[in-house]
Amino acid sequence: MTAIPQERRVVTAIPGPKSQELQARRTATVAGGVGSVLPVFTARAGGGIVEDVDGNRLIDFGSGIAVTSVGASAExxxxxxxxxxxxxxxxxxxxxxxxxxxxxxxxxxxxxxxxxxxxxxxxxxxxxxxxxxxxxxxxxxxxxxxxxxxxxxxxxxxxxxxxxxxxxxxxxxxxxxxxxxxxxxxxxxxxxxxxxxxxxxxxxxxxxxxxxxxxxxxxxxxxxxxxxxxxxxxxxxxxxxxxxxxxxxxxxxxxxxxxxxxxxxxxxxxxxxxxxxxxxxxxxxxxxxxxxxxxxxxxxxxxxxxxxxxxxxxxxxxxxxxxxxxxxxxxxxxxxxLDLNAKARRIEEVMKGRLAAMQEKYPAIGDIRGRGAMIAIELVKDPATKEPDAAAAGALAKACHAEGLLVLTCGTYGNVLRFLPPLVIGEDLLNEGLDIIEQAFAGI
Known part of the structure; x- marks a missing residue:
């Protein structure tokens, strides 16, 4: 489907030097009200990978906010x-x-x-x-x-x-x-x-x-x-x-x-x-x-x-x-x-299984929800009170980004980590991304 190798690769800090140069140009000319989740500048993307201008390859759990379901360069x-x-x-x-x-x-x-x-x-x-x-x-x-x-x-x-x-x-x-x-x-x-x-x-x-x-x-x-x-x-x-x-x-x-x-x-x-x-x-x-x-x-x-x-x-x-x-x-x-409905259901099966195991270890995961490849975890300070923990969501996203996994947050309270992988993502990349999420939990 794509010439981009379907493997994560982190060769610089994220963002790398070329992205930082482009970010400086952006700051000078792009309105400040236009935000970005992660200031790494994309060179190419396809399958389950986004490759930046520094040669880093990030696992994509965002799909451009549910847009590139068939991948970002589908044939x-x-x-x-x-x-x-x-x-x-x-x-x-x-x-x-x-x-x-x-x-x-x-x-x-x-x-x-x-x-x-x-x-x-x-x-x-x-x-x-x-x-x-x-x-x-x-x-x-x-x-x-x-x-x-x-x-x-x-x-x-x-x-x-x-x-x-x-x-x-x-x-x-x-x-x-x-x-x-x-x-x-x-x-x-x-x-x-x-x-x-x-x-x-x-x-x-x-x-x-x-x-x-x-x-x-x-x-x-x-x-x-x-x-x-x-x-x-x-x-x-x-x-x-x-x-x-x-x-x-x-x-x-x-x-x-x-x-x-x-x-x-x-x-x-x-x-x-x-x-x-x-x-x-x-x-x-x-x-x-x-x-x-x-x-x-x-x-x-x-x-x-x-x-x-x-x-x-x-x-x-x-x-x-x-x-x-x-x-x-x-x-x-x-x-x-490609029967992407079936692919989405398989993504749900893998993600919910892995996330449920994490929930047993990390009580900050108050809720696991969603369907198909539209899955989220809601983070709380205490499962008993369900007090939203936006800081934890932000910290987890930052930790994932540093390791080359692109994730997004959402929620009225800012405490939800959401996962929107391309429906064509390989199961190896899906599990590797979930490994990174689990490591991020262990580190916060």
Whole structure:
């Protein structure tokens, strides 16, 4: 799949001298508000490896935040995108259309849950997809209110900041935000007051009660939820929660939107995470893993809902760029040919087994959760009190980085270490990365 040797190699301090030189140039010209998890500058990447400009090879447990699920240089993505690049880079689909856009929409109609007639519109980013899902839902229902959930993340534009729960770093100082957004509880099993076994029923009842009393179901255009909450800490809503919310939406003419931007395209061991409990959303938003690293996003949904918007009401100059569409077709081809759903399930089996053994030794691991190759550990100061330990998460990530393992943190409390390896990662690299995590625990 890639010419990059699939082995970890640390030949300098991390970051090395060439990365440090580039970091100095970056500091002089790149806005300070643009952060980086680890200031090593990439030279090439593929499979489960990111190679930096100093020749270090890092094991990749981040996938560019769940984007390069098929690897960062997948053969089919490179082949299809290169061919398209040679033909034309852009015409604007709203001026003169092209087949690639239509092919991606056909693939989305095939792959997304439900056997109803579906249509799609393509965009550039996850935030754009969510914004356009709200536009579609408002147009279809004639209503304005949008309901979202505690710990949810939906983007960095003005509307999607309003939809996002966490203030720092996503919202702080950027208001005022868009109106008619209402937040309700989610079934966060690990932290549910009466226990995880009660979270699904109790949280859904609370959320429905709040929507009914504080907003009025008849005023709600859309309910938007991540079937596995991403930036909020890889929270899997307790069983029963998603079906109850989806049923409430259906009964009240509310458009139910599954935000599958981080959890979609084989990441959780199914094409889409909402399939786990048989939930069929009215609209589904996708991005990240859809195109092997090229910028593409989509809103896919029931044809009658998608067609509610007047002609010209959806679009954008770059939306559904032909090169990105070619990349998406290559990414989907790879996912099917390599059965990356099965690969994701195997990654879960290996990771959860190893992490459970670590939890027995290190009580700082309060919770192990997630599905497929979307796995996380929540770190606490005391398992009895469950007090979040953000410092431990930061220290562990730093220790992993120094040894050549790229990991990410997340969570409303900043205390979650999340693992998003490419679905094509070799099992040897996966286990080596887990060895490094275990060594990091022993050292803090």
């Amino acid at each position: 089919a993505v490179v082949r299809r995108a290169s061919a398209q690049l040679a033909d034309f880079t852009h015409t604007c689909f709203m001026v003169t259309p092209y087949e690639g856009y239509v092919e991606v929409c056909e693939a989305l109609a095939e792959l997304t849950p439900g056997d109803h007639a579906k249509k799609s519109a393509l965009f550039n980013s996850g935030a754009e997809a969510v914004e356009n899902a709200v536009k579609v839902a408002r147009s279809y229902t004639g209503r304005q209110a949008v309901v979202v959930f505690d710990h949810g993340y939906h983007g960095r534009t003005n509307l999607t900041m309003a939809l996002t729960a966490k203030n720092m770093p996503y919202k702080h100082g950027f208001g005022p935000f868009a109106p008619e957004v209402y937040r309700v509880p989610v079934a966060y099993g690990y932290r549910w007051p009466t226990g995880a076994e009660n979270a699904g029923a109790e949280a859904s009842a609370q959320a429905i009660d709040m929507i009914s009393k504080q907003v009025g179901a008849e005023n709600v255009a859309a309910i938007i939820i991540e079937p596995v909450l991403g930036e909020g800490g890889f929270i899997e809503p307790a069983k029963g929660f998603l079906p109850a919310i989806a049923e409430f939406a259906r009964e009240n003419g509310i458009v139910f939107v599954a935000d599958e931007i981080q959890s979609g395209f084989c990441r959780t061991g199914q094409w889409f995470a909402c399939e786990d409990e048989g939930v069929v959303p009215d609209l589904i938003t996708t991005a990240k893993g859809i195109a092997g690293g090229l910028p593409l996003a989509a809103v896919t949904g029931r044809a009658e809902i998608m067609d509610a918007v007047h002609s010209g009401g959806l679009g954008g100059t770059y939306g559904g760029n032909p090169v990105a569409c070619a990349g998406a077709l290559g990414s989907i081809e790879t996912m099917k040919e």
